[in-house]
Amino acid sequence: MNFEHTEDRRMLADSLNRFLAGQYPIETRHAIAYGAQGHSREAYRQLADLGVTGALFPEAAGGLGGQGFDVSVIFECLGRGLSSEPVLGALVVGQALVHSGASAHQPVLEALIEGRAVAALAHDEPGSHYELNRVATTAARAGDGWVLDGAKAVVAFGDSADWLLVSARSEGERCDEHGISLFLVPGDAAGLGKRAYGRIDGGYAAELTFSNVRLPASALLGEAGGGLSLLRRVCGYGVLALCAEALGAMDVVKDHTLEYLRTRQQFGAPIGRFQALQHRMADLLLEVEQARSAVIRAAAAMDDDDADARERALAGAKYSIGRIGTRVAEESIQLHGGIGMTWELPLAHYAKRLVMIDHQFGDQDHHLTRYMQLGRAAARQEQPA
Secondary structure, eight states, X not given: OOOOOOHHHHHHHHHHXXXXXXXXXXXXXXXXXXXXXXXXXXXXXXXXXXXXXGGGSOGGGTOSOOSHHHHHHHHHHHXXXXXXXXXXXXXXXXXXXXXXXXXGGHXXXXXXXXXXXXXXXXXXXXXXXXXXXXXXXXXXXXXXXXXXXXXXXXXXXXXXXXXXXXXXXXXXXXTOSTTEEEEEEETTOTTEEEEEEEOTTSSXXXXXXXXXXXXXXXXXXXXXXXXXXXXXXXXXXXXXXXXXXXXXXXXXXXXXXXXXHHHOEETTEEGGGSHHHHHHHHHHHHHHHHHHHHHHHHHHHTTOSOHHHHHHHHHHHHHHHHHHHHHHHHHHHHHHGGGXXXXXXXXXXXXXXXHHHTTSSSOHHHHHHHHHHHHHHHHHXXXXX
């Protein structure tokens, strides 16, 4: 297998890295991430002008790529630059529009690609424990349309999103796999309540409440009650994006730590000459390369028609990223000493982001369990009758 990226991907990655290094330095990033909105509409539009959002979607939908490796290349660069822009929401919501075949919402997809609209996935609920089938928010038919009632938790950029992809139960009990429907909801819909708060790694999340939120029939994506498969598909894109983002952040943390070990003097010599620290750093480098392999495998599997094989590769990658990302964050701070915890050092902010990525779209425990479940199911299918 050839692991080299295409010329177009390499050119886009180079352009994106240069933009983030020149126009999005750590000081600018902090001002944006910890500012009033947690992101910058202007920076988001500039990313779209570079082709970042377009590369996340296939040409048939008005994009420039849309394959797994397109997603991984983009988010690895965003991880290097520690971007706080809502590109992840655009990816997940946009892919839902693409895979549902919702032609009525093509203007929304175009707005996402052009950077004119911010979107967010509103799925997690209090007590859902990352399980996609645990949905208590209800969707009841009302004439030709729908009425939503319920609550969603920790919705990234949910306070400022122009569009929300909302999961709701149109039939069945809370944990049933059948009966989940997906809706595209305007961010200013009547009856939609929002409570925003800052995240420790920058940006904002929100608790959302839906109280008699009325939607037209066109708001439904796909078939009523059959939204779980679509939800799993688009969350897979989110998992891949987070894994690639973490990989980019790990590379920066690795480089900063190596430089510190080469320059920090103790007892008249660089501390990188001490064998104990060399061993710890060598172990860290091996872990980062293992994470890279997991991301490559997940990106290749993203375009696989076998849903179980695709989900297993993604679960394995997210588990690896969660475990390795946390270790990289902890070890890098340990190797830096007390300075590693200071606000002024970029390392501390990369470390926070790595830890938080583990808790988005399922933590390492969740994905390890999912990986084993899928593995056992595949083994049963392979057994002779």
